[in-house]
Amino acid sequence: MKTDVLLGLQWGDEGKGKIVDVLTPDYSIIARFQGGPNAGHTLEFEGNKHVLHTIPSGIFRKSAINVIGNGVVIDPIVFVKELERLEPYGIDLKNQLLISKKAHLILPTHRMIDAASELSKGLNKIGSTLKGIGPTYMDKTGRNGLRVGDLLSERFNDKYRDLKDKHLSMLQYYPPLEMDLAAMEAEWFRAVDTIKKLTCIDSEHYLNKALADGKSILAEGAQGTMLDIDFGTYPFVTSSNTVSSGTCTGLGVPPSSIGKVIGIFKAYCTRVGSGPFPTELTDEVGEAIRQEGREFGSTTGRARRCGWLDLVQLKYALMINGVTELYMMKADVLSIFDELFICEAYTIQGELVRDFPYDIHESDIVPVLTSLKGWKQDLTQLTQFEQAPDALKHYVSYIESSVGVPIRLVSVGPDRAQTLLK
Numbered sequence: 001m002k003t004d005v006l007l008g009l010q011w012g013d014e015g016k017g018k019i020v021d022v023l024t025p026d027y028s029i030i031a032r033f034q035g036g037p038n039a040g041h042t043l044e045f046e047g048n049k050h051v052l053h054t055i056p057s058g059i060f061r062k063s064a065i066n067v068i069g070n071g072v073v074i075d076p077i078v079f080v081k082e083l084e085r086l087e088p089y090g091i092d093l094k095n096q097l098l099i100s101k102k103a104h105l106i107l108p109t110h111r112m113i114d115a116a117s118e119l120s121k122g123l124n125k126i127g128s129t130l131k132g133i134g135p136t137y138m139d140k141t142g143r144n145g146l147r148v149g150d151l152l153s154e155r156f157n158d159k160y161r162d163l164k165d166k167h168l169s170m171l172q173y174y175p176p177l178e179m180d181l182a183a184m185e186a187e188w189f190r191a192v193d194t195i196k197k198l199t200c201i202d203s204e205h206y207l208n209k210a211l212a213d214g215k216s217i218l219a220e221g222a223q224g225t226m227l228d229i230d231f232g233t234y235p236f237v238t239s240s241n242t243v244s245s246g247t248c249t250g251l252g253v254p255p256s257s258i259g260k261v262i263g264i265f266k267a268y269c270t271r272v273g274s275g276p277f278p279t280e281l282t283d284e285v286g287e288a289i290r291q292e293g294r295e296f297g298s299t300t301g302r303a304r305r306c307g308w309l310d311l312v313q314l315k316y317a318l319m320i321n322g323v324t325e326l327y328m329m330k331a332d333v334l335s336i337f338d339e340l341f342i343c344e345a346y347t348i349q350g351e352l353v354r355d356f357p358y359d360i361h362e363s364d365i366v367p368v369l370t371s372l373k374g375w376k377q378d379l380t381q382l383t384q385f386e387q388a389p390d391a392l393k394h395y396v397s398y399i400e401s402s403v404g405v406p407i408r409l410v411s412v413g414p415d416r417a418q419t420l421l422k
C-alpha cells in the first residue's frame with residue numbers, strides 16, 4: 001500500500017490535527033515525520049477539545065497505530081504531559097503508540113539556547129515557540145544529538161553530560177537567563193523513565209514492513225510549507241523540512257511509496273511569529289478574522305496575524321509539495337464579511353510578480369486583490385457541500401480554477417462532524 005501525506009500549505013495551524021483525526025479510520029498507521037512540541041494540533045469531538053504536540057492526531061481512534069518518526073524531535077517533559085492528558089481515554093499506549101529510536105531528544109539546555117538566541121536577536125527575533133526546536137535540529141545535523149535509542153545505552157548519562165556541558169559553555173556567550181536548570185533536569189529525567197517504558201522501535205523497518213503487508217500510512221505534517229527550512233520565508237522558518245519530501249527522510253519510506261499528497265489551507269491566511277506575510281491585515285478586518293476564527297496559538301497562546309488568501313503563496317506550496325488534492329479549512333470564519341478578497345499577484349516596486357519571490361520585504365509588496373462576494377450565512381450546521389450557498393461554491397471553484405488542483409473537502413467548524421466532502 002501507499003503512504004499518503006497530509007500537510008499544511010501556509011504558515012502552520014491550517015487545521016491538520018482536525019483532518020488527521022477525521023481521516024484516521026481510513027488508515028492503519030498515522031505517522032508524524034518532523035517537527036516537535038512547536039506544533040499544536042487541535043481535535044474536537046463529543047464536546048471535548050484536545051491539543052497534541054508530539055503525539056500523532058490519530059491517537060483517539062483505537063483502530064490505528066500512531067508512530068512518532070525519526071524526523072521528529074521529542075521533549076520528554078512535554079511528551080509525558082501529553083500522555084497524562086490521554087489517561088482518561090483508556091488508550092493502550094504500549095501498543096498504539098510507537099516511537100522511533102532515531103528521533104532526537106530535546107534537552108533542557110536546548111530550550112535555554114533557544115531562549116538565549118532569541119533574546120540576543122532583539123527586533124530580528126524569529127518568534128520561535130522557544131521549545132528548543134532549532135538547537136536540537138542543529139545538534140542533529142552537527143552530529144552531536146541524543147536520540148531515543150540512546151536511552152537504552154549504558155553510557156547515556158555520560159552522553160547527556162557531555163552535550164549539556166557543551167551547551168553550558170555556549171550559553172556563556174549570552175546574557176544570563178532566569179531558568180532553573182536543576183529543576184528542569186529533574187523533571188526531564190523522570191519523563192525519560194516514562195519513555196523507556198513505552199515501545200521504542202526501528203520505525204523505518206516497521207513502516208516499510210507495514211507497507212509490504214498491504215497496510216496504509218497517513219503521514220501527518222507539522223508546521224506549514226512557508227515555515228520549511230529550505231522553501232519557507234527564511235530565516236523566519238522552523239528548522240525542519242515541512243514539505244512532502246520530508247516524509248521520506250522523516251519516516252524512512254521511499255518516494256515510490258508516496259500516494260496522495262493532501263494539502264490543507266485556511267480560506268484565509270494566518271501566521272504566528274515574525275517574518276514576511278504579504279496579505280497581512282493589520283486593521284479591523286484582520287482583527288475581525290482573529291476574533292471570529294479564534295486565531296490564538298495552540299502552543300503559545302500568541303495572537304495569530306491574519307490576512308486574505310494568497311494564491312501566489314498557495315501556488316508555490318502546491319508546486320513544492322506536488323499536492324494532488326486540496327482541503328479548505330475554516331470557511332465558516334469568512335461568513336461575517338459581505339465582500340472577500342483573494343491575492344492574485346504582487347506588485348513589487350511597480351513590477352507585477354506572480355511567482356513567489358526569493359526575498360520578500362513586506363514594505364515593498366502590494367498584493368493585487370480580486371473581490372469576491374461573501375455568503376453571509378452560517379455554515380456550521382451544513383452536512384453536505386451541495387447545501388452550501390452559491391457564493392461559497394463560487395469561492396471554491398474560483399480557487400480550483402486558479403490553482404488547477406481540486407478542493408475535495410471544505411471544513412465549516414472545529415468539530416470532527418463539521419466537515420463537508422465534495
Ligand code: GDP
Pocket residue numbers: 008012013014015016017018039040041042043044293297298329330331332333411412413414415
Ligand atoms: P494545526 O496546527 O494545523 O493542527 O491547527 P491548530 O489546531 O493549531 O489550529 C486550528 C484551529 O482551528 C483549532 O483551534 C481548530 O479547532 C480550529 N478549526 C479547525 N478547523 C476549523 C474550521 O473549519 N472552522 C473553525 N471555525 N475552526 C476550525
Ligand code: IMO
Pocket residue numbers: 008011012013014035038039040041126127128129130131132133134221222223224227236237238239272273274298
Ligand atoms: P503547527 O504544527 C504555526 C513558527 C513559530 C516561529 C517559527 C519558528 O501547529 O502548525 P520554532 O519554535 O519552530 O523555532 O519557531 O515557526 N511555528 C509555528 N507556527 N504552527 C506551528 O505548528 C508552528 N511551529 C512553529 O511561531 O515563527
Ligand code: MG
Pocket residue numbers: 012013014039040041042298299
Ligand atoms: Mg497548530
